Structure formats: C-alpha cells, structure tokens
Amino acid sequence: MTSSFLKSYLGLGSGASPKNENATTRALPASWYTSQEMFELERRAIFSKKWLLTTHKLRLPNTGDWLRYDVAGYAFILVRDREGNINAFHNVCRHRAFPVVTEGEGTSRIFSCKYHGWSYGLNGKLAKAPGYQDLEGFDKSKNGLLPIHVHIDHNGFIWVNLDAGEQPEIAWEDDFKDIDLQSRFQDFNFEEYNFDHTWEMEGDFNWKILADNYNECYHCLTAHPDIPSLADLSAYAVDTKDGSIVHYANATPEQISRGLKIASTYYFPNASMTVSPHFFFMQRFIPTSPGKCSMQYEVYRNKSSSDEDFELINAMYKRIMSEDKYLCIHTQKNLNTGVFVNGELHPRMEKGPLYFQTVVRDIVLQHHKREEQAGHEIWPARQHLPVNASTSQQDIDFCSKLASQSQANKDCGSAVARESSGCCGGMACQTGNEALVY
Template sequence: MYELERRAIFSKKWLLTTHQIRLPNPGDWLRYQVAGFDFVIAKDRTGVINAFHNVCRHRAFPVVTSDGGNNSILACKYHNWSYALNGKLTKAPSYQDIESFDKSQNSLFPIHVHIDTNGFIWVNMEASEKPTTAWEDDYKNIDKQDRFKVYNFDDYQFDHMWQMEGEYNWKLLGDNYNECYHCPTTHPDIPTVADLSAYAVVTENSYVQHLGRPTPEQIAKGFNVAATFYFPNASMNVSPHFFFIQRFIPKSPDTSIMYYEVFRNKTSSDEDFQVISDIYKRIMSEDKQLCASAHKNIQAGVFINGQLHPKMEQGPLFFQKLVRDVVTDHHKEEKKAGKEIWPARQRLPGDAKASEQDLDFCSSVDCGSLKKEGLEW
C-alpha cells in the first residue's frame, strides 16, 4: 500500500512545502524529502523560483547533499556534472567531444511550482508538461480565506525548524491533526489557544479549515490561531506572533517524520514568541506519542477499524475518504494499463528503445511475482 500511495498521492498531488521568505536571494536553495522523493527548491539568478529532483542526469547521484545553501552552480560530486539554479546543465566533463550529446536535453528533472497569493511554495512532481490536477482544482481561494486577511506574511521571518521521527504511519498523523475530540483528554495546553466549545471543521476540495471562536483574552495575548490542513500531508497554523508549516513525511510504511518550519513575526517580543512556540511543541510531542501507541496496536493484527463520530471526527472521515478515493482511482488505472504507473518518473525520448524494453521486462517480472489478488496484472 505504501508504494501505491507513493505513486497515487505523492507523485501527483500538490504538496505545500515552504514560504518564499526562505529564499530571499538569487542562488538560495533548499532540499526537501518526502516519501522517498528527494528534491530541491531554488531561486535562480533572474529571481524565479524553480524546483527539480535531486537526481543528476548522468548516473542518478544526488546533486546536493546538505539541507540548503547559496550557490551559482550546483555540481554533482560523482562526475562533476554541473547545473544552474534553473536546472539547466552547464557542464558535463568530456561530453563536449560526443557529437550526439545534447546539453539542452539533460537538465535536471523539473518539478511543477505554484506560489500562492501569500507567498507559499507548492510543488507537484508529475512529470507531464501540465499536472493532471491544477492547483486551483484542489485549493482555489484557500490562500484568500477571510482568516488570513488580518495578516501580512511579509511581516514574518524564518526563525527555526525542528522535527520528530517516530514509528507510525503518516496517515495516523493526518487523522490525529484533523480532529480535536482528543484535545481535552491529551492536550492540557489547548484551552490556552482555543475555545473547544466553539471548535468545528469545514471540509472542501482538498483541505480542512479548523475554526474556533477565540476569547478576548486569547486575542489580547495573540493566541488566536487560524489552522488549515492541506491534503495530503501538510498543515499551517497562523497567529499574530508566528506561523508554522507542519509536514507529515513518510519514510516507510511504519516510520514518519513530523517536520516543522517556524516563522516569527518581526514585531513579537522574545517572550510572546517563546510562550506560544513552546505550547505547540508540547502539543505536537503529545500527538507523537498518541500516534506511536495507536500504530503499535494496529500492527498487532487485532484492530481493523472503529466507528468515528460524524461531527467530532468529521476531519478524519474526510481525510480518509480523500486517501481512499485517490489510491483506488490510481489502482484502477494501473489494472487497466497492466502495469504500475509512476507519474513522477522520467519520460524517455522516443528513440530510447533499449531503455523502454528494459523497463517492460522488469515490469513483467515484478508484476508476475505478485500473487495477491488484485495486484497481479
């Protein structure tokens, strides 16, 4: 199932990644990983923000090995193939002597980029010229929601990132984030930042808005928060003192990372920022323990499913339906095609007959070895 999710979800859906605040200068770049995909977001010398797979076009070695930096050229440390920050190949040692070699056909594999109204950067890894799903199809006007109108995201600056890795499936994190039915039991800090008596969610397209009615005291302290979940694996909490992007990053079926980028309002005092930052770190640490314990019991082979509350757990029900629909539709496409479909995979040129034959052979061997009903092509 995890590999199917990689093909059906993470290869095709728009993924909220970061904010352009993190790339202020030409040459700035950041490396990200999700579900086995390794990619780079970079600002080129013209100021355009690009994204591409962290895969050298020569022999698939990573072009970058650190988390970020500023460079005019990204050089692979295997055979020194070099690329500009728009992904174009600038140097391939000794290949200038090969008449059939075309530098223009050996740029880094591009990734679609969308920058929304508020400056948030989204990526889509589908290798087609245009993604099957346009950003607007899933998220139209979510960047213009009324709750954001009181914020100017240029008033914030990147402060820090942190992460927690645990033994749980990424979907448990999605379920957990999208309800607060558990909050009175497990999160003693929640009443500080939210009035649970007024808590509700609104589900639409591919997102979940978490709504509340902050008290006058919470508003005065800057604890009022606008929280939104963006399918499949990201959320954002915005407040007067800070906002953070949370990404649920699967590493395997049983291991995930909770990754946080925290941005601070330039006018917030150290005390105001630290108080709310610490509150959320405690809450997320508590969520980690919840998901790890639930995952362990699920893996034991006893529990299949429980009845979710139609109101209190509306968010998880919506999230689970999105996952179910996407993977089911993709699986139907694969059954019809008689092979696995990897939307993010390199598109081979028409004259690459040998490579196509190799792929067909490997696919037939792999699929022929799958003896489970519904997976044998």
C-alpha cells in the first residue's frame, strides 16, 4: 500500500462545506487530479462499489444482444438472456482471464472464449470446458462468469454495481431513491424514443475535472454561446441529494416551442443525462489514468421528431461538449505543472462542484481509513476465492507482503534523502545507502 504517500494528500482541501452562503471554500487540491495513488484509491473506493449508470434497455432489445463496457479499468458485459433478463458479467474467462468478448457489441447465442474454448450461456453459467469434464473436483457450477449486480430503474436505465458480495454494500436506493421519479420526467415517455447513435472523445484530463465542469454553469456565459438559447441562466440552480445533482434552468415559451425544454441530472460518480422532447442524451466520464479519460455519449431520438428538430439540439450539444473538452484539457495542463494548488469556489454558483468534491473526499477518506485498519488494500470488486483455495490465498498474501516491504523501503529511502530521522527500520535507513531501496 502507499499509505504514507496518501497521507500527505488526504489532509489537503478539507472543509468542503462553506460555513455560510457568503463564504468561499477551497477546492480539492491539484494532487487529487494528478496522483496515480489517488487514481487507484478511487478505483477501489468508488468504482468498485458505487452504482454506475451505464445505458438504457432500448440498446438490448433482443435475446443475445450484448454490449461491452470498460470503466476505470474494469471490463464487463451487459446481455439480454433467453428469459428476457438483462445480466452483467465481468469480461473475464474463468480459466485464464482472457476476455470473453473483444468487440464493442453484438448478438450471440453463447459466449465462447477464443483462448481455450471455454463457453458460457447468456446467464453466465459455464457450458463447456474442453478436457475438464473427467477431472475430479472440478465443479462447472462454480466456474461461471463472475456476476455483476444489475438494477433497472423505473425509466428503463441500466445500472451496475461491481461489488463482489452476494449483496452490494451500497443499495441502489441508498444513493438514488426516487431519482427516476422526478416530477419533471412526467413530461417525457422514454418508450417513445429510439436509440440513435454513440460517439466518443478522448480527453487529456482527470475525470473529476469534467465532473466539476458539468456541475456548474458559472462558465456558461463565457464559454458556451449556445447555452442562452437553451435556458434562462439567471434561473439556473442545482439541487443536491445523495448520489445526484439535479440541474434546473427555466425555459422561455419560445424555447419550449422549439423543443428546447431540458431536464439534466448528474449521477455520481461519472454519468449525466439530459432529456428533451426531441432527444435524450447520456454522457459517461470514463477514467483511464490520472490524467486521461474518455467521454462516451449515447443519443436517443424521439420517434416523432423531424430531422430538423433532432439535429438542432443534437448539433448544439456536440458543440458544447467540444467546448468543455477544450476547457478541461487546458485546466489539467496547469494542474500538472505543480504551481497551482487550489482555488476558492463560490458557494452558490459552484454548489454542484462543491457537492461533488465533498462526496469524493468523504468516500475516499472513509475507504482509506478502512484499509489502514485492515492493514491492506480493499478491492470490493475482487473475486472471492472458495474456501478450499488456501494455497492461492497464501500466494496472494506473500505477494502483498512483498509489495508492503518494497513500499516501506521506498519510504525509508525518501526519508534518508531528506535526512529525516523518521525511520521504519528498512535497509536503506539502517545503512544510509539509498541504493538499497528496492
């Protein structure tokens, strides 16, 4: 573990909630947007166990339809089985970890690994393992694809939770109770839309920069000339609750007549949705490293919308997303220099980013505390080994011990370099020879 490294960062930027509505608040420090250790902690604390908005059931209309996703290094599949259920599985063959699918989407009667020929049903059960049928002790029922929790909300949106427990530690309702029953959704019937297309942009910036950007419109007048045609920015506000940030902006009668009445919501940790009479639009912020992410979009079109009405808002949103990408790239460049630490956020105009950053901070601090108490990293999405796999567990523990010893020596080597007296007894400190750091 990188405990000592993280300690130097986790204390910064504290006090996310302003004392009153006229007080500014320091944002998360730049290190939270550049640190590899922080990125790995977020993978464990956030993406391993929070509910992730993924897509809509309209994308999986038929038996055998499947989609492949990668989020923060976790690869998984969504598939509709023969009973009509939508299942999710890690995209990992249980034999030697080769991906079960490599394309982005498709329709299959069965999943067949292209490495050694193991095959699985649409329900994840192991169907065939060539050569294993006569081996003593091999149990097909215990070698199905690793399952992922699925929730389909009132409006047909598909959520996944990668927590490997039989029941996830966090229930969907804990973060999103009734968020699918927002009164403003009554103006829309999601069954009246068809899936239209996806598109994607790569960004050289931390995923949280885009989340900060999305959750305020303080920048809109300056950076987005199209926004005033969508909404009355003087009435812009956000409402924060649990895992959601709901965005409000009044539409004028003229905007409503043009189909520009919109309802936007951010779903922690990394997704947003904007609904309008002519389309709804999903945006997912996919972390790939501390300084890179992928912006993935799904666009759904109202069945009765004309090409002109649909393209008006579709093209407008694509321009806005490109403008946001430009803002985020150049923000990250300055965070990378080591000059800027953090700035002061406005309690009302930047209420959304303040709430988002508070949630991030609370979750990672809590998870890090649990890891320190346990004495090891906690990966909620990790496969649970059967009780008879004691040899494997011993091998895992041995490797973990090596990693801990290596980190301890690195910490000691750093202490030697700083002529520090805080030594943990590693060889580098015992000898004063930094070359012994391994």
